[in-house]
Amino acid sequence: DQQVKQNSPSLSVQEGRISILNCDYTNSMFDYFLWYKKYPAEGPTFLISISSIKDKNEDGRFTVFLNKSAKHLSLHIVPSQPGDSAVYFCAASEDYKLSFGAGTTVTVRA
Amino acid sequence: EAEVAQSPRYKITEKSQAVAFWCDPISGHATLYWYRQILGQGPELLVQFQDESVVDDSQLPKDRFSAERLKGVDSTLKIQPAELGDSAMYLCASSLALGGAYEQYFGPGTRLTVT
Numbered sequence: 001d002q003q004v005k006q007n008s009p010s011l012s013v014q015e016g017r018i019s020i021l022n023c024d025y026t027n028s029m030f031d032y033f034l035w036y037k038k039y040p041a042e043g044p045t046f047l048i049s050i051s052s053i054k055d056k057n058e059d060g061r062f063t064v065f066l067n068k069s070a071k072h073l074s075l076h077i078v079p080s081q082p083g084d085s086a087v088y089f090c091a092a093s094e095d096y097k098l099s100f101g102a103g104t105t106v107t108v109r110a
Numbered sequence: 111e112a113e114v115a116q117s118p119r120y121k122i123t124e125k126s127q128a129v130a131f132w133c134d135p136i137s138g139h140a141t142l143y144w145y146r147q148i149l150g151q152g153p154e155l156l157v158q159f160q161d162e163s164v165v166d167d168s169q170l171p172k173d174r175f176s177a178e179r180l181k182g183v184d185s186t187l188k189i190q191p192a193e194l195g196d197s198a199m200y201l202c203a204s205s206l207a208l209g210g211a212y213e214q215y216f217g218p219g220t221r222l223t224v225t
Contacts, residue, residue, distance in 0.1 A: 004152070032212045043114070043201055043216030044153070089152050093212050096141075096205075097166065100152030 003027045004092050006101035014109050019077040021104050023090030026071065030092035030099075035064060035075050038087045038103070047088075048075070080108045112136040114217035116202050122223045128190035131220045134183070135204030141165075143214060144177055144187050145201040153201055159185065160207075192224045 005024045013019045021035075031052045036044035050057040050064045050073070057064050063076045077084055085108045090101040115134040123129045135142050140161050145153035156175065158166040161182035170177065174193070179185040189196055199221050203214040 034212065036216075041218070043116075043203075043218045046213045046215065049212060091152075096212060097155060097158065098153075098214060100154070102151050 001026075002102075003030075004090055004099045004101040006090055006104050008104050009102070010105045010107070012107045012109060013080045015082060016079045019075075019080045019084065019106055019108070021075040021077075021088050021090070021106070023073050023075075023101055024071060025073075025092050025099075027092065027094060027099070028071070029094045032093040033064070033066060033073050034091045034093070034098070035062075036089040036091060036100075038089065044089055077106075080106075082108050082110060084108050114202055114204055114215055116200075116217035116220055118220055119218060120221045120223075122225065123192050124225055125194055126191040128188065129192050129222065130186055130188045131200050131202075131222075133185045133187070133202030133217060135185075135202070136215055138206070139204035139215070140182070140207040141205045142179060142185050143203040143205075144185070145203065147199040147201055147219070149198070156187070189222075192222075194224050197222055197224045 003026050034049040035047045037047045038044040048059050048062045050066050066073045087103045087105050089103045091098045117132050142159040144156045147153040157170045157177045159179045162179050177187045199219045201219045203216045205214045
Protein backbone atom coordinates (compact mmCIF):
# COMPACT_ATOMS: atom_id res chain seq x y z
CA ASP A 1 0.00 0.00 0.00
CA GLN A 2 1.50 3.29 -1.14
CA GLN A 3 1.69 5.58 1.89
CA VAL A 4 3.27 8.47 0.01
CA LYS A 5 1.82 9.56 -3.30
CA GLN A 6 2.99 11.99 -5.93
CA ASN A 7 0.09 12.13 -8.32
CA SER A 8 1.77 14.21 -11.02
CA PRO A 9 4.37 12.12 -12.85
CA SER A 10 5.66 15.14 -14.75
CA LEU A 11 5.76 18.93 -14.69
CA SER A 12 6.95 21.34 -17.37
CA VAL A 13 7.71 24.94 -16.42
CA GLN A 14 9.30 27.92 -18.09
CA GLU A 15 12.63 29.17 -16.80
CA GLY A 16 12.13 31.89 -14.21
CA ARG A 17 8.63 30.77 -13.25
CA ILE A 18 7.53 28.89 -10.14
CA SER A 19 7.53 25.09 -9.97
CA ILE A 20 5.07 23.55 -7.53
CA LEU A 21 5.36 19.85 -6.70
CA ASN A 22 2.75 18.11 -4.60
CA CYS A 23 2.81 15.11 -2.30
CA ASP A 24 0.08 13.39 -0.27
CA TYR A 25 0.48 10.85 2.52
CA THR A 26 -1.81 8.55 4.45
CA ASN A 27 0.19 7.58 7.55
CA SER A 28 -0.41 9.97 10.45
CA MET A 29 2.67 8.55 12.24
CA PHE A 30 5.05 10.24 9.80
CA ASP A 31 6.95 12.88 11.77
CA TYR A 32 9.46 14.25 9.26
CA PHE A 33 9.30 14.92 5.54
CA LEU A 34 12.03 15.30 2.96
CA TRP A 35 12.45 16.12 -0.70
CA TYR A 36 15.14 14.51 -2.79
CA LYS A 37 16.33 15.41 -6.27
CA LYS A 38 17.66 12.84 -8.71
CA TYR A 39 19.58 13.28 -11.95
CA PRO A 40 19.88 10.39 -14.44
CA ALA A 41 22.55 7.82 -13.51
CA GLU A 42 22.97 9.33 -10.05
CA GLY A 43 21.55 8.55 -6.64
CA PRO A 44 18.97 10.85 -5.02
CA THR A 45 20.40 13.90 -3.27
CA PHE A 46 18.82 15.51 -0.24
CA LEU A 47 17.20 18.86 -1.03
CA ILE A 48 15.10 20.17 1.87
CA SER A 49 13.11 18.84 4.80
CA ILE A 50 10.46 19.80 7.33
CA SER A 51 9.47 18.56 10.73
CA SER A 52 5.83 17.70 11.39
CA ILE A 53 5.70 20.45 14.02
CA LYS A 54 6.30 23.13 11.41
CA ASP A 55 4.28 24.26 8.43
CA LYS A 56 6.99 25.92 6.35
CA ASN A 57 10.70 25.66 5.75
CA GLU A 58 12.68 27.78 3.33
CA ASP A 59 16.15 27.35 1.88
CA GLY A 60 17.11 29.75 -0.88
CA ARG A 61 14.93 29.13 -3.91
CA PHE A 62 13.26 26.10 -2.28
CA THR A 63 10.33 26.22 0.14
CA VAL A 64 8.44 23.27 1.55
CA PHE A 65 4.94 23.64 2.96
CA LEU A 66 3.24 21.11 5.20
CA ASN A 67 -0.50 20.88 5.82
CA LYS A 68 -0.90 18.17 8.46
CA SER A 69 -4.67 18.26 8.57
CA ALA A 70 -4.81 17.57 4.85
CA LYS A 71 -1.80 15.21 4.95
CA HIS A 72 -0.30 17.20 2.12
CA LEU A 73 3.03 18.80 1.43
CA SER A 74 4.37 20.79 -1.45
CA LEU A 75 7.71 21.99 -2.75
CA HIS A 76 7.99 25.40 -4.37
CA ILE A 77 10.98 26.30 -6.52
CA VAL A 78 11.27 30.00 -7.34
CA PRO A 79 12.63 30.93 -9.79
CA SER A 80 13.00 27.70 -11.74
CA GLN A 81 16.35 27.23 -13.48
CA PRO A 82 17.46 24.78 -16.21
CA GLY A 83 19.58 22.89 -13.66
CA ASP A 84 16.41 22.12 -11.73
CA SER A 85 15.35 19.66 -14.44
CA ALA A 86 15.39 16.33 -12.59
CA VAL A 87 13.16 13.81 -10.84
CA TYR A 88 11.94 14.96 -7.43
CA PHE A 89 10.99 12.44 -4.75
CA CYS A 90 8.91 13.19 -1.70
CA ALA A 91 9.79 11.05 1.34
CA ALA A 92 8.26 10.66 4.79
CA SER A 93 9.86 9.27 7.92
CA GLU A 94 8.48 7.00 10.63
CA ASP A 95 11.05 5.76 13.14
CA TYR A 96 13.75 7.10 10.81
CA LYS A 97 12.61 4.79 8.01
CA LEU A 98 11.77 6.59 4.79
CA SER A 99 8.81 5.89 2.52
CA PHE A 100 9.11 7.45 -0.92
CA GLY A 101 6.65 8.64 -3.52
CA ALA A 102 7.02 7.60 -7.15
CA GLY A 103 8.59 10.89 -8.17
CA THR A 104 7.77 13.87 -10.37
CA THR A 105 9.91 14.64 -13.41
CA VAL A 106 10.45 18.37 -13.74
CA THR A 107 11.48 19.89 -17.04
CA VAL A 108 12.46 23.55 -17.09
CA ARG A 109 12.06 25.08 -20.53
CA ALA A 110 14.31 27.93 -21.68
CA GLU B 111 32.71 16.20 -0.06
CA ALA B 112 32.22 12.71 1.43
CA GLU B 113 30.15 10.34 -0.69
CA VAL B 114 28.59 6.90 -0.51
CA ALA B 115 30.44 4.55 -2.84
CA GLN B 116 28.80 1.65 -4.66
CA SER B 117 30.08 -0.95 -7.07
CA PRO B 118 29.56 -2.13 -9.66
CA ARG B 119 27.59 0.66 -11.31
CA TYR B 120 26.04 -1.73 -13.81
CA LYS B 121 25.55 -5.48 -13.72
CA ILE B 122 24.01 -7.83 -16.26
CA THR B 123 23.41 -11.38 -15.13
CA GLU B 124 21.45 -14.38 -16.27
CA LYS B 125 18.47 -15.74 -14.43
CA SER B 126 19.43 -18.20 -11.66
CA GLN B 127 22.94 -16.77 -11.28
CA ALA B 128 24.27 -15.19 -8.10
CA VAL B 129 25.05 -11.47 -7.95
CA ALA B 130 26.54 -9.23 -5.28
CA PHE B 131 26.66 -5.48 -4.73
CA TRP B 132 29.02 -3.53 -2.50
CA CYS B 133 28.52 -0.29 -0.58
CA ASP B 134 30.91 1.90 1.41
CA PRO B 135 29.02 4.53 3.43
CA ILE B 136 30.19 7.99 4.39
CA SER B 137 32.86 7.72 7.07
CA GLY B 138 31.37 7.91 10.53
CA HIS B 139 27.85 7.04 9.44
CA ALA B 140 26.58 4.29 11.68
CA THR B 141 23.33 3.59 9.85
CA LEU B 142 23.28 1.98 6.42
CA TYR B 143 20.31 1.25 4.19
CA TRP B 144 19.77 -0.81 1.04
CA TYR B 145 16.91 0.20 -1.24
CA ARG B 146 15.49 -1.22 -4.46
CA GLN B 147 14.09 1.17 -7.02
CA ILE B 148 11.99 -0.21 -9.86
CA LEU B 149 11.66 2.03 -12.90
CA GLY B 150 8.88 4.56 -12.43
CA GLN B 151 8.68 4.02 -8.68
CA GLY B 152 10.34 5.45 -5.62
CA PRO B 153 13.04 3.62 -3.65
CA GLU B 154 11.78 0.86 -1.33
CA LEU B 155 13.71 -0.11 1.78
CA LEU B 156 15.11 -3.64 1.76
CA VAL B 157 17.29 -3.67 4.87
CA GLN B 158 18.59 -1.27 7.51
CA PHE B 159 21.76 -1.68 9.60
CA GLN B 160 22.84 0.09 12.75
CA ASP B 161 26.59 -0.58 12.90
CA GLU B 162 26.83 -4.32 12.18
CA SER B 163 23.34 -5.21 13.38
CA VAL B 164 20.24 -5.55 11.25
CA VAL B 165 17.55 -3.15 12.50
CA ASP B 166 14.90 -3.92 9.91
CA ASP B 167 14.84 -6.53 7.13
CA SER B 168 11.09 -7.02 7.02
CA GLN B 169 10.96 -6.19 3.28
CA LEU B 170 13.96 -8.29 2.30
CA PRO B 171 13.00 -11.45 0.32
CA LYS B 172 15.06 -13.70 2.54
CA ASP B 173 14.68 -16.80 0.38
CA ARG B 174 17.02 -15.24 -2.18
CA PHE B 175 18.42 -12.01 -0.75
CA SER B 176 21.01 -11.62 1.98
CA ALA B 177 22.86 -8.62 3.37
CA GLU B 178 25.76 -8.23 5.73
CA ARG B 179 27.83 -5.51 7.32
CA LEU B 180 30.38 -7.56 9.18
CA LYS B 181 32.61 -4.83 10.64
CA GLY B 182 29.97 -2.16 10.77
CA VAL B 183 31.48 -0.22 7.88
CA ASP B 184 30.99 -1.45 4.31
CA SER B 185 28.17 -3.76 3.30
CA THR B 186 27.32 -6.40 0.71
CA LEU B 187 23.90 -7.26 -0.71
CA LYS B 188 23.60 -10.62 -2.44
CA ILE B 189 20.92 -12.18 -4.61
CA GLN B 190 20.96 -15.92 -5.25
CA PRO B 191 19.40 -17.00 -7.50
CA ALA B 192 18.55 -13.88 -9.49
CA GLU B 193 15.11 -13.71 -11.11
CA LEU B 194 13.86 -11.57 -13.99
CA GLY B 195 11.79 -9.46 -11.56
CA ASP B 196 14.96 -8.45 -9.69
CA SER B 197 15.93 -6.10 -12.51
CA ALA B 198 16.06 -2.69 -10.80
CA MET B 199 18.36 -0.03 -9.39
CA TYR B 200 19.86 -0.99 -6.03
CA LEU B 201 20.66 2.03 -3.91
CA CYS B 202 22.73 2.24 -0.77
CA ALA B 203 22.31 5.12 1.67
CA SER B 204 23.82 6.10 5.00
CA SER B 205 23.03 8.45 7.84
CA LEU B 206 24.82 9.56 10.99
CA ALA B 207 23.00 7.36 13.45
CA LEU B 208 19.59 5.98 14.17
CA GLY B 209 17.83 8.72 16.05
CA GLY B 210 20.56 11.18 15.20
CA ALA B 211 19.51 12.46 11.84
CA TYR B 212 16.70 12.01 9.37
CA GLU B 213 18.67 12.86 6.25
CA GLN B 214 20.00 9.89 4.33
CA TYR B 215 22.77 10.22 1.77
CA PHE B 216 22.60 8.01 -1.28
CA GLY B 217 25.22 6.42 -3.47
CA PRO B 218 24.98 6.35 -7.28
CA GLY B 219 23.34 2.93 -7.28
CA THR B 220 23.89 -0.36 -9.11
CA ARG B 221 21.70 -0.94 -12.14
CA LEU B 222 20.92 -4.68 -12.31
CA THR B 223 19.57 -6.31 -15.44
CA VAL B 224 18.58 -9.97 -15.25
CA THR B 225 18.22 -11.74 -18.60
